[in-house]
Amino acid sequence: MTISAFPVLERGGSGLELTDPGMTLRDYFAARAIGPLLQQIEVYPDENWRIALAIDAYAMADAMLVARERAPS
Template identity: 45%
Template sequence: MSKDTGGPAFPTIGYDSGAAANGIGLSVTDDPGMTLRDYLAAKALQGMLPYPGNEMWGSFAEMTPKQAAESAYGYADAMLAARVKP
């Protein structure tokens, strides 16, 4: 499993009274929500499931849900790795 999550996919901004005392007022909350890795895996799975026999991606019709999820995270890891290449 990849240790690089890509950071939060949709970071939330909340009011921070401590930051407000310094004149800022906004800060990223402690709950960043879904990671970019989770988002990319969901998008990969969304594309894979309608075409279970696609030879390019392998036959998902014969995979268990766990295997399909692991495959989707494999695609997500590849997408995250491709982001850092020049």
């Protein structure tokens, strides 16, 4: 199941309608993880640092989604 962050709801003929799903929660978590990872840029020494950084950000996002499922409500 994909969870959206910042969906856009607008008034329509039958009440509120989803007009834009927004970004996925996974993308939101990855975006939030980029900043702290950039603080440790020396960990990424070669010319492919952008790809490695993105992979790590999404790995962190995936871990956050797993933790979210396991956390008691």
